[in-house]
Amino acid sequence: MKKTVDPQGIAPPASAYRHALLSQGVTDLLTLSGQLGEDADGNCAEGARAQAELAWQNVQAILDEAGMGLGDIVKVTSYIVGQENIAA
DSSP states (O other), X not given: OEEEEOOTTSOOOSSSOOSEEEEOSSSOEEXXXXXXXXXXXXXXXXXXXXXXXXXXXXXXXXHHHTTOOGGGOOOOOOOOOSGGGSOO
């Protein structure tokens, strides 16, 4: 069984995608789409650190909605623009 996961409190998907898809079976698998550093109103945070913090808050909200936590994450791929933003 598959269920979309689009929690309240984060910006709604900007197009025809969903924040996450929960595939339920013997083992549940939650696949998240890319999360941006934007608030619930769709405003992008200023600076790399603030954007990263908001992106992770969005990930946490999605995990919470699916009944999961940060310890359930298997893989993360991040895209960082500009070497000056890597430390943040």
